[in-house]
Amino acid sequence: QYKLPMGNIIPFPKSNDPSSAQDFPPGKHVLAVYPGTTALYKATVVHGHRRVIILSFPS
Template sequence: MAIPVVEEVLDEEPGDDEESGGQRKYKVPVSRIIPLPKPNDPSSTQDFSLGSYVLAVYPGTTALYKATVVNSRKRKTDDYLLEFDDDEEDGAMPQRTVRFIHVVPLPEGHRQ
């Protein structure tokens, strides 16, 4: 019987419902961890096309949310233009700029 490899992950911003009020550590199987792209090597990261579903760090947070690529990565800035699910403002879906290092593929089984 194989023993799963586990990594300890630190939650920088626990939710409002957390009683401890501070950072929390979780043990997560390595197979469930999605590494973020390396900031010093944009050419080696995956390019996502228009309409692709991704996970991205919502601006101003450390949390990953499902988003749709509205505009592919621009080489000059290495930014994507994304629409985050359930991110409605005044009846419209705002488009948010996110650096490539904060965008990863949506895991299989989470697509709609």
């Protein structure tokens, strides 16, 4: 078991309701599902809007 403050938990927005998704400015570090996997990886936002976000994953 792990105990975390609520501020350390970020809920995933519903995929059919993009209005609940937050904006991510360029340069923001995020965790994102790497294409073709089910795992979260560190990434940096290159260009972002609520509907489409372009990310850069480290090589």
